[in-house]
Amino acid sequence: GIQVEQSPPDLILQEGANSTLRCNFSDSVNNLQWFHQNPWGQLINLFYIPSGTKQNGRLSATTVATERYSLLYISSSQTTDSGVYFCAVTSLGSGYALNFGKGTSLLVTP
Amino acid sequence: SAVISQKPSRDICQRGTSLTIQCQVDSQVTMMFWYRQQPGQSLTLIATANQGSEATYESGFVIDKFPISRPNLTFSTLTVSNMSPEDSSIYLCSVDTVPFGSGTRLTVV
Numbered sequence: 001g002i003q004v005e006q007s008p009p010d011l012i013l014q015e016g017a018n019s020t021l022r023c024n025f026s027d028s029v030n031n032l033q034w035f036h037q038n039p040w041g042q043l044i045n046l047f048y049i050p051s052g053t054k055q056n057g058r059l060s061a062t063t064v065a066t067e068r069y070s071l072l073y074i075s076s077s078q079t080t081d082s083g084v085y086f087c088a089v090t091s092l093g094s095g096y097a098l099n100f101g102k103g104t105s106l107l108v109t110p
Numbered sequence: 111s112a113v114i115s116q117k118p119s120r121d122i123c124q125r126g127t128s129l130t131i132q133c134q135v136d137s138q139v140t141m142m143f144w145y146r147q148q149p150g151q152s153l154t155l156i157a158t159a160n161q162g163s164e165a166t167y168e169s170g171f172v173i174d175k176f177p178i179s180r181p182n183l184t185f186s187t188l189t190v191s192n193m194s195p196e197d198s199s200i201y202l203c204s205v206d207t208v209p210f211g212s213g214t215r216l217t218v219v
Contacts, residue, residue, distance in 0.1 A: 035210075041200055043153075043210045086152060096206050097143055100152045 002027045002091045006101035013077050013108050021072040021104045023087030031090040032063050033098065034072050038083045046072070046085075077108045112137050116203055116211030123193055123218050130189045131214045133203035138183035140206055144176070147200040147213075156201075159186045193218045 003026035013019055025032070034046040047054050047061040049070065054061050058077075063070040074081055084105050088098040113136045123129050133142060144156040157165040157178055165178040179187045190197050195218045202213045 041213060041215060043202065043213070045209070088153075095158070096141055097155050097158055098145075098153070098204070100154070102152045 001094070002029070002089060002099050004087055004089055004099055004101035006085075006087050006104050008104060009102065010105045011107070013106065015077060015079060015108055015110055017077050017108075018073070018075045019077060019106070021074070021085055021087075021106075023070040023072070023101055025068050025070075025087075025089050027068075027091050029065065029068075029089040029091055031096070031098075032070055033088050034061055034070070035086040035088065036081075036083050037086065037103075043086075074106075077106075079108045079110060082106055082108050111209055112139060112205050114203060114205065114209050114211035116214055118214055119212060120215040121217070123216065125194050125218055127193055128189055128191045129193065129216060130187050131201055131203075133186045133188070133211055135184045135205055140183070142180065142186045143204045144178065144186075144188045145202045145204065145210075147202065149198065153202065156188070190216065195219070 005024045007022045032050050033048050035043050037043045049061045049063045051063050051065045058075045060073045084103040086100050086103045088100045115134045117132045142159045145153045147153045155168050156171045157167045159165045159178050159180040161180045161183050177189045198218045200213045200215050203211045
């Protein structure tokens with residue numbers, strides 16, 4: 001099946017810093033989503049972005065489908081941004097079932 | 111988008127017992143998915159549940175261990191059978207597109 005690789009696996013930032021998280025995938029996708037899982041385990045969808053660029057406040061995401069990668073940008077990070085960020089994709093053969101990367105664990109310190 | 115309610119939100123169970131997790135959606139959906147997230151790990155698809163047919167299980171998951179029901183287009187259950195501590199995980203359901211339920215945090219002692 002399709003492989004999803006995320007980098008970096010871990011990241012520590014000081015509050016106010018910016019960061020870029022990367023997601024590489026091994027095959028064509030028809031859906032790509034970014035999720036944030038907070039320290040209490042709640043999984044929140046951030047972006048549905050199979051291609052192009054989207055922005056939502058301090059977060060933005062870009063997917064270059066032809067080159068099989070996506071980037072999640074976090075600007076002016078806050079302690080509430082801490083948690084695990086997952087990239088997940090669906091491929092043509094998988095219907096709506098999501099294949100998840102292993103995630104990037106982010107800790108934002110005061 | 112659809113709203114998903116999942117019950118129970120958490121449970122602590124004795125090894126050898128079974129737990130049934132319920133997933134209710136506020137609109138009719140074709141496909142429902144069940145995922146497992148082991149401690150410190152990513153999410154892994156257990157099975158796809160379609161109404162009116164048997165669930166389709168992913169490699170490494172079997173019906174005897176994780177029986178699934180899908181009696182209608184808004185409801186599904188996942189049972190974790192004959193539990194062991196290795197089954198301690200968060201179990202999540204999802205539907206056709208975006209949402210996930212809040213998950214069931216299961217601890218087996």
